[in-house]
Amino acid sequence: MKAITLTDSQDPTSLALAETPTPELRDGEVLVKVHAAGVNRGDLLQAKGHYPPPPGASEIIGLECSGVIEDPGTTDRDRGEKVACLLAGGGYADYVAVPEGQLLPIPEGYSFTEAASIVEVACTVWSNLGMLAGLKEGQTVLIHGGAGGIGTFAIQLCKQLGANVAVTAGTSEKLETCRELGADILINYREQDFSEELKGRCDVILDIMGAKYLRQNLRSLAEDGQLIIIGLQGGVKTEINLGALLPRRLSVRGTTLRARSVEGKAEVVRSTAEHVWPLLADARISHHIHTVLPLSEAAQAHALLGSGEVTGKIVLEVDA
Amino acid sequence: MKAITLTDSQDPTSLALAETPTPELRDGEVLVKVHAAGVNRGDLLQAKGHYPPPPGASEIIGLECSGVIEDPGTTDRDRGEKVACLLAGGGYADYVAVPEGQLLPIPEGYSFTEAASIVEVACTVWSNLGMLAGLKEGQTVLIHGGAGGIGTFAIQLCKQLGANVAVTAGTSEKLETCRELGADILINYREQDFSEELKGRCDVILDIMGAKYLRQNLRSLAEDGQLIIIGLQGGVKTEINLGALLPRRLSVRGTTLRARSVEGKAEVVRSTAEHVWPLLADARISHHIHTVLPLSEAAQAHALLGSGEVTGKIVLEVDA
CATH class of the missing domain: 3.90.180.10 (Medium-chain alcohol dehydrogenases, catalytic domain)
Structure with missing residues (x-):
C-alpha cells in the first residue's frame, strides 16, 4: 500500500x-x-x-x-x-x-x-470537558485558541452543555468566528490580559499553551476550578505557586488522548x-x-x- | 467568657x-x-x-x-x-x-x-480522599506524615476503603505506629527517596509538604493519579514540569477546609x-x-x- x-x-x-x-x-x-x-x-x-x-x-x-x-x-x-x-x-x-x-x-x-x-477533536474535547471536568450547565469555561480545530468544536459542545463560554484568539476575524459559533466572551490575547478580564470566574479552562499561561490560568479560575492542559505550545517548565491552589481548591490536570x-x-x-x-x-x-x-x-x-x-x-x- | x-x-x-x-x-x-x-x-x-x-x-x-x-x-x-x-x-x-x-x-x-x-481530621481526610479523589478499593494511596494527626486517621480510613496504603515518616517508631494502624508500605524519608520506592504506583497522594515534594510526588503517581495538597510545610513556590502531567493524565489539586x-x-x-x-x-x-x-x-x-x-x-x- x-x-x-x-x-x-x-x-x-x-x-x-x-x-x-x-x-x-x-x-x-x-x-x-x-x-x-x-x-x-x-x-x-x-x-x-x-x-x-x-x-x-x-x-x-x-x-x-x-x-x-x-x-x-x-x-x-x-x-x-x-x-x-x-x-x-x-x-x-x-x-x-x-x-x-x-x-x-x-x-x-x-x-x-x-x-x-x-473524531479526534470530538473524543479530545468530550473526554476532557465532559468525562474529566464534568462541565455543567451554568458554569463558565475558557477555551484558548477558540478558532482552531479543538476550539471551534469545544465552543459548540460547551454551548450545548449550557455553559457560559469565553475564548481567546489572536485576531478579530478569529474572534468573530468564535462569536458565530456561540462564544459569549471574546478576548484578543494580543491586546488584553485574559486573566484580568476573567479573574476568579472560570470553572474550567481548556488550555493548549502550558507553561506560558499557567499563572494567568490559575488567576482566572473560580473556586473548585479546573485547569485542563491538553497542549504545551507555550512550553513545559515554569514556576508554580502552590499557595494559589489551596484556598480556592484549584486543580491542574494534564491529558493526552x-x-x-x-x-x-x-x-x-x-x-x-x-x-x-x-x-x-x-x-x-x-x-x-x-x-x-x-x-x-x-x-x-x-x-x-x-x-x-x-x-x-x-x-x-x-x-x- | x-x-x-x-x-x-x-x-x-x-x-x-x-x-x-x-x-x-x-x-x-x-x-x-x-x-x-x-x-x-x-x-x-x-x-x-x-x-x-x-x-x-x-x-x-x-x-x-x-x-x-x-x-x-x-x-x-x-x-x-x-x-x-x-x-x-x-x-x-x-x-x-x-x-x-x-x-x-x-x-x-x-x-x-x-x-x-x-472532627477536623475526619472532615479533612474524607473531603479530600473520599469526596474529591474518590479513592477506591484496590487503589494505592500515599500518605505523607503518616504518624501525625491527619496521617493516623487517613491510614485507617484508607484501609476501610480497601486501599493499599503507603506512608512516609521520619523515625522507625513513627513508622511502627503506621504499621500498627494498617499501613502496608513504610518509608523513612530520612533514609529513602520515596519516589524511588513508589515510582508510577500511586493513584492518590495526600500531601502536606507542597513545593519540596512536588517533583517526587508527580514521579510517584500512576496513570490518572491525583496529588492532593492540603499543607505547604515544604514551601509554596517551585518549578513544575507540565510535560509530566499529560502522558499519565495526572492532576495536582490543592484544598483547605x-x-x-x-x-x-x-x-x-x-x-x-x-x-x-x-x-x-x-x-x-x-x-x-x-x-x-x-x-x-x-x-x-x-x-x-x-x-x-x-x-x-x-x-x-x-x-x-
Missing part, C-alpha cells in the same frame, strides 16, 4: 507517499481502507520527532480517519461497513489496522471527509458516541473544515496548520 | 486566657458551651499571623470542638444537646457560635475530649457524618490522642505540636 513517510528523518517537511507493507491485524483489530484522514497538531509534532507513537502503534502519522472495513479480522464486524476511527497512528495511508473499540459510526448525514475531521491504553481509548470512544454523536446527527454541533487536500499533499497540509492561519480542520483525502 | 488570646501580637507563643465578649449569634447559628477543643497545625499558623480567619469568622483560634448547645438561636436544636463542631475559628474559648450545618453528633461511645480530637463557605462546610460535614461516623461508632477507625492539656496551657500545646514529636492529636479541655 501507499502511505506518507518522511523521506529525510531529519526534515519534518519531507512528507511523501511511499510504498509500505499493509498492516497485519492483531486480535480484535479490523483493517480499514482509508477514505479520508484528519490532520492534527500531534501529527506535526510527530513529523518533528517530538511525539513518538505509543508502544505497539503504527509508525505512520495520522490520529483519525474514515473509511470502509476491508477485513473484519477476529471481530463480528462486516466487510464493507463504513466507519470513523480514532487511531494511535497510521491514518495517512491506504489502509490502517484499528482496534474494534476505536470504531465509531459515520455521523448521520456526514461524508467520509466530514467524518474524518471530527494518544497515550491512553486501547481500553482507555475504547471507553472514550463509547462515551463520545453516546453523548456527542447525536449532537452531530442533527447539526447542533457542526463540523468546521478549513480545507481538503489529497493525501499526497500532506506536507502542504502540515505547513498550513503550522502557520496558525487556520480556522477549523484540515482533511486529507485518499485518491479512489 | 474566657478565651485564648495573643497577649503580644508579635509573639506567637504568648497565648493566654483573657476575658472576651461571648459571641453573638447570627441567623442559623447555635451557641455551644465548649468542653474540649482540638489543636491543629492551622492554629499554629494563625498564631504566627500566617492563616487569618476567613471573613466573618471568629478571630479566636480553634478549628474544632465538642460541647453542649447553650442557646439554639433560630434553629430547631435543643438546649443541652451534645455536639461536635467543625469551626472556621473560635474553639479555644468557653463559648463558640456555630452554623447549624457544622454540627455533628458526638460519635457513639466517644467522650467530649475524644470527639474534639476527630477552612476557606470553604458555610454551605461548603455543611456539605462536607453531612458527607463525613454519613460515611465516617459509623466507622467511629464501632471503632473500625480509632481516635489517636497524643495528650490532653487544660485550655490555659494552649501555648504548651502549640509548642508540642510544633516540635514534630507528636503521634496523634492534642486536645485542650475547658475547666468545668
Whole structure:
C-alpha cells in the first residue's frame, strides 16, 4: 500500500507517499481502507520527532480517519461497513489496522471527509470537558485558541452543555468566528490580559499553551476550578505557586488522548458516541473544515496548520 | 467568657486566657458551651499571623470542638444537646457560635475530649480522599506524615476503603505506629527517596509538604493519579514540569477546609457524618490522642505540636 513517510528523518517537511507493507491485524483489530484522514497538531509534532507513537502503534502519522472495513479480522464486524476511527497512528495511508473499540459510526448525514475531521477533536474535547471536568450547565469555561480545530468544536459542545463560554484568539476575524459559533466572551490575547478580564470566574479552562499561561490560568479560575492542559505550545517548565491552589481548591490536570491504553481509548470512544454523536446527527454541533487536500499533499497540509492561519480542520483525502 | 488570646501580637507563643465578649449569634447559628477543643497545625499558623480567619469568622483560634448547645438561636436544636463542631475559628474559648450545618453528633461511645480530637481530621481526610479523589478499593494511596494527626486517621480510613496504603515518616517508631494502624508500605524519608520506592504506583497522594515534594510526588503517581495538597510545610513556590502531567493524565489539586463557605462546610460535614461516623461508632477507625492539656496551657500545646514529636492529636479541655 501507499502511505506518507518522511523521506529525510531529519526534515519534518519531507512528507511523501511511499510504498509500505499493509498492516497485519492483531486480535480484535479490523483493517480499514482509508477514505479520508484528519490532520492534527500531534501529527506535526510527530513529523518533528517530538511525539513518538505509543508502544505497539503504527509508525505512520495520522490520529483519525474514515473509511470502509476491508477485513473484519477476529471481530463480528462486516466487510464493507463504513466507519470513523480514532487511531494511535497510521491514518495517512491506504489502509490502517484499528482496534474494534476505536470504531465509531459515520455521523448521520456526514461524508467520509466530514467524518474524518471530527473524531479526534470530538473524543479530545468530550473526554476532557465532559468525562474529566464534568462541565455543567451554568458554569463558565475558557477555551484558548477558540478558532482552531479543538476550539471551534469545544465552543459548540460547551454551548450545548449550557455553559457560559469565553475564548481567546489572536485576531478579530478569529474572534468573530468564535462569536458565530456561540462564544459569549471574546478576548484578543494580543491586546488584553485574559486573566484580568476573567479573574476568579472560570470553572474550567481548556488550555493548549502550558507553561506560558499557567499563572494567568490559575488567576482566572473560580473556586473548585479546573485547569485542563491538553497542549504545551507555550512550553513545559515554569514556576508554580502552590499557595494559589489551596484556598480556592484549584486543580491542574494534564491529558493526552494518544497515550491512553486501547481500553482507555475504547471507553472514550463509547462515551463520545453516546453523548456527542447525536449532537452531530442533527447539526447542533457542526463540523468546521478549513480545507481538503489529497493525501499526497500532506506536507502542504502540515505547513498550513503550522502557520496558525487556520480556522477549523484540515482533511486529507485518499485518491479512489 | 474566657478565651485564648495573643497577649503580644508579635509573639506567637504568648497565648493566654483573657476575658472576651461571648459571641453573638447570627441567623442559623447555635451557641455551644465548649468542653474540649482540638489543636491543629492551622492554629499554629494563625498564631504566627500566617492563616487569618476567613471573613466573618471568629478571630479566636480553634478549628474544632465538642460541647453542649447553650442557646439554639433560630434553629430547631435543643438546649443541652451534645455536639461536635467543625469551626472556621473560635474553639479555644468557653463559648463558640456555630452554623447549624457544622454540627455533628458526638460519635457513639466517644467522650467530649475524644470527639474534639476527630472532627477536623475526619472532615479533612474524607473531603479530600473520599469526596474529591474518590479513592477506591484496590487503589494505592500515599500518605505523607503518616504518624501525625491527619496521617493516623487517613491510614485507617484508607484501609476501610480497601486501599493499599503507603506512608512516609521520619523515625522507625513513627513508622511502627503506621504499621500498627494498617499501613502496608513504610518509608523513612530520612533514609529513602520515596519516589524511588513508589515510582508510577500511586493513584492518590495526600500531601502536606507542597513545593519540596512536588517533583517526587508527580514521579510517584500512576496513570490518572491525583496529588492532593492540603499543607505547604515544604514551601509554596517551585518549578513544575507540565510535560509530566499529560502522558499519565495526572492532576495536582490543592484544598483547605477552612476557606470553604458555610454551605461548603455543611456539605462536607453531612458527607463525613454519613460515611465516617459509623466507622467511629464501632471503632473500625480509632481516635489517636497524643495528650490532653487544660485550655490555659494552649501555648504548651502549640509548642508540642510544633516540635514534630507528636503521634496523634492534642486536645485542650475547658475547666468545668
